[in-house]
Amino acid sequence: MLSSLTPHLPALQVVIPLIAAPLCTLFVNRHLAWAIAFTASVAAFLVSALLLASVLDGAVISYQLGGWAPPWGIEYRIDAANAFVLFIVSLIGALVLPYARQSIEREFDASTHTYFYTCYLLSLTGFLGVAATGDAFNVFVFLEISSLSSYALVAFGAKRDRRALTAAYNYLIMGTIGATFFVIGLGFLYMVTGTLNMADLAVRLDDVGDTRVTRVAFVFILVGVGLKLAMFPLHLWLPNAYSYAPPPAAAFLAATATKVALYVLLRFMFTIFQFDHPIQGLTFEYVVMPLAIAAMFAASIAAVFQEDIKRLLAYSSIAQVGYMLLGVALLTETGLTAGIIHLFNHAVTKGALFLAVGCFVYQVGSSRLGDLKGIGKTMPWTTAAFAAGGLSLIGVPLTVGFISKWYLIQASLEAGSLLIAGLIVASSLIAMVYVWRIIEVAYLEPAPEGREAKEAPLSMILPTYALVAASLYFGINSELTSNAASVAANALFSATNLASEGASH
Amino acid sequence: MTWDHMTAEFLVGHYNYWMTIILMMIGLYVVVSRGNLVKKIVGLNLFQTSVFMLYISMAKIFGGTAPILTGNEDEVYSNPLPHVLILTAIVVGVATTALGLALIIRIRESFDTIEEDEIFDIEQKMAEHATSTSGER
Numbered sequence: 001m002l003s004s005l006t007p008h009l010p011a012l013q014v015v016i017p018l019i020a021a022p023l024c025t026l027f028v029n030r031h032l033a034w035a036i037a038f039t040a041s042v043a044a045f046l047v048s049a050l051l052l053a054s055v056l057d058g059a060v061i062s063y064q065l066g067g068w069a070p071p072w073g074i075e076y077r078i079d080a081a082n083a084f085v086l087f088i089v090s091l092i093g094a095l096v097l098p099y100a101r102q103s104i105e106r107e108f109d110a111s112t113h114t115y116f117y118t119c120y121l122l123s124l125t126g127f128l129g130v131a132a133t134g135d136a137f138n139v140f141v142f143l144e145i146s147s148l149s150s151y152a153l154v155a156f157g158a159k160r161d162r163r164a165l166t167a168a169y170n171y172l173i174m175g176t177i178g179a180t181f182f183v184i185g186l187g188f189l190y191m192v193t194g195t196l197n198m199a200d201l202a203v204r205l206d207d208v209g210d211t212r213v214t215r216v217a218f219v220f221i222l223v224g225v226g227l228k229l230a231m232f233p234l235h236l237w238l239p240n241a242y243s244y245a246p247p248p249a250a251a252f253l254a255a256t257a258t259k260v261a262l263y264v265l266l267r268f269m270f271t272i273f274q275f276d277h278p279i280q281g282l283t284f285e286y287v288v289m290p291l292a293i294a295a296m297f298a299a300s301i302a303a304v305f306q307e308d309i310k311r312l313l314a315y316s317s318i319a320q321v322g323y324m325l326l327g328v329a330l331l332t333e334t335g336l337t338a339g340i341i342h343l344f345n346h347a348v349t350k351g352a353l354f355l356a357v358g359c360f361v362y363q364v365g366s367s368r369l370g371d372l373k374g375i376g377k378t379m380p381w382t383t384a385a386f387a388a389g390g391l392s393l394i395g396v397p398l399t400v401g402f403i404s405k406w407y408l409i410q411a412s413l414e415a416g417s418l419l420i421a422g423l424i425v426a427s428s429l430i431a432m433v434y435v436w437r438i439i440e441v442a443y444l445e446p447a448p449e450g451r452e453a454k455e456a457p458l459s460m461i462l463p464t465y466a467l468v469a470a471s472l473y474f475g476i477n478s479e480l481t482s483n484a485a486s487v488a489a490n491a492l493f494s495a496t497n498l499a500s501e502g503a504s505h
Numbered sequence: 506m507t508w509d510h511m512t513a514e515f516l517v518g519h520y521n522y523w524m525t526i527i528l529m530m531i532g533l534y535v536v537v538s539r540g541n542l543v544k545k546i547v548g549l550n551l552f553q554t555s556v557f558m559l560y561i562s563m564a565k566i567f568g569g570t571a572p573i574l575t576g577n578e579d580e581v582y583s584n585p586l587p588h589v590l591i592l593t594a595i596v597v598g599v600a601t602t603a604l605g606l607a608l609i610i611r612i613r614e615s616f617d618t619i620e621e622d623e624i625f626d627i628e629q630k631m632a633e634h635a636t637s638t639s640g641e642r
Contacts, residue, residue, distance in 0.1 A: 144597045162615040169608045176601050191563050
């Protein structure tokens, strides 16, 4: 029975959460809805683990949807790069759900819980679909499935703070402009190649060469995806969206949304455009890299001055996207590996941090620094988790943050730039400032009289610690992540093409 | 591109594309410049519609019919794929508009306005209030 399902894993990856999503609303009971959502997310996680295991040796799984052969039919194409992204997204998706249950139980009316789970699963479906598909237009469709449900997830925060509504609205406007830019770019690609299959696109773009149309397509796609991944200065939607979203949604989105968008960028830039023409490499060298460095500093400095921890973490996310883009913009295999490692490491770290903040919000009712004085004494476990995540954000040895920075610095030295390596260290020092601000308030300031904040419930602490443990484990034993990342980087770097693969089918 | 290209034939022959560009720019300008949230959605719709036109224009062949087997092998037909893609994009556009309008209704209920600058003022006051009361809980 199970073995007959194995060939269909790429489709199941997306279909399981997609089918479970409406079921959550149909079964009106909120406990049942949670059980369905949790089962689906765990199933999706198992599927992604199986997929990752089967492509780690560099194999490529091609799944033909409905039996229509590519490039005419839609193909799901799993290689190390997207299997790795699928794994991260579904891991976070499965861990946040047990946490979400308690958190939203306190926050929302019982009647709206089922909708939350539905939006959550649809969002998960979208992210997984974007990563799994090998069809360029399919990417757009899944990107919009995930984005639309993300807007709704952010708007759920209106129960606590009505500013969540305007945050969701602005996210919607910016996200839609980004997606539409992406579609314009795809349209131009289709005009010159007549295909939408990514592998086929790569081959045919080679024949088309460097024309004005491909240049325009390249720029439209770069800007469109840049909006989705909060590439500085296209990040304006992010701080509000993450600070007003309900904590579990913020943790889920912070750990996955920008990462999946980054994957789309990598897939288009490396697999499809392949940097065959000078303009593409130059764009990365003279536009993306300076912007990435600007993000590392501007967003980190902005984070230092935030009074709300969620907002602070949101700004820090923009800076971290800068690190990833910096690694990618070096346009070397080491740089790309560094970018992908940081993609995983940051997802784990930021997920843990947002979950810890959610515990504060759950007990104290606020994530403002002024309300969290001396919280380290009353909520020691949560604060310790937060501190561990914070250390990883700075890049202290024995945390995943260190591994990322290590690879990034190595990549920049390899590219011969001592300056970039220095800038990475310098911006890490700014991270130290903003993390220290929180640690100082939490541990060294006296707790105000009469605040009754106990430790958060176990079901919220455990997922937080699972991610903290992951961030420590992969910080000490980075073999799995660095191996997966370098295979993924290799898969992206070595051009995929249909011709060489024709023999295997 | 040199000005030699700008013949009447070129200008008229690319009529669809000129209109696409104009619509696209109008749409984007409305989104950026209008403070009224509903007008922003209208602008967004114009912007998306221009992309639909771009796709349909590239698929259309003059004198081409619908892609149906007629038995005539020389039949010229329009490319159906972009049409289908745009059907999907229209659905996405409708969903986006619906969600955007739903959010506007909720914003109207809780802020009592749909003008961006007024909402901004209210949010500014909320932020100041939060800073002044922080730590007193």
